Amino acid sequence: MQKMSFTELSLSQFYQVAKLRQDVFIIEQQSIYPDLDDMDGEAIHFLCWASVQTDVKLMAYARYRFCDLINQVKIERVVLAVEARSKGLGKQLMQEIITDIQTQHAGMPISLSSQLAAQAFYQGLGFVAEGDSYDDGGIEHITMWYRF
Incomplete structure (x- = not known):
């Protein structure tokens, strides 16, 4: 597992990140949305490769x-x-994150937007659903929280 800032990602690594996200979210799940959302630059990225x-x-x-802000x-x-x-x-990926x-960010609440199909997975990690489900790119999601 690799933890990297955006500037540490090589072009090849970011290409693979974008391709995996496209292959699953846009093609497999048929959800047309702007995946490249201008947030990658401020994020911490976790990548798990097939080999060392x-x-x-x-x-x-x-x-x-x-x-x-929030x-x-x-x-x-x-x-x-x-x-x-x-x-x-x-x-393993989620536990490392x-x-x-x-x-x-000790003590900060953690949120994520879970597809309803993955809600039980996140609950198993300690996340709690809050609010009503909503459509995001044609797939129902729910906001979930992990509080320390």
Whole structure:
């Protein structure tokens, strides 16, 4: 697992991040939305590769951002390649991100926008759903919180 700022990502690494997000969110899930949202530059990125040699095959990815105006940390763009699903990689990725947030932003509430199909996964990690579900790019989502 690699933790990197945007400026630390090589062009090849960011290409693989964008491709994995496109392949899953836009093509597989048929959700047309602006994935490249101008937030990558302020985010911390977590990348999990198929082997110790990076840049070979990106298997899992997520980012988080500290949002000063609303005093919270947001986890976003959690995505796994098809062949990486149901193998515990998503749980490992999320646990590393939560641990990093606890270290870097102690006491800050963490939010994420979960697809309804993934809600139970996030609940298993300690997230709690809040509010009503809403449509985001043609897929129902719900806001979830992790509070220390």
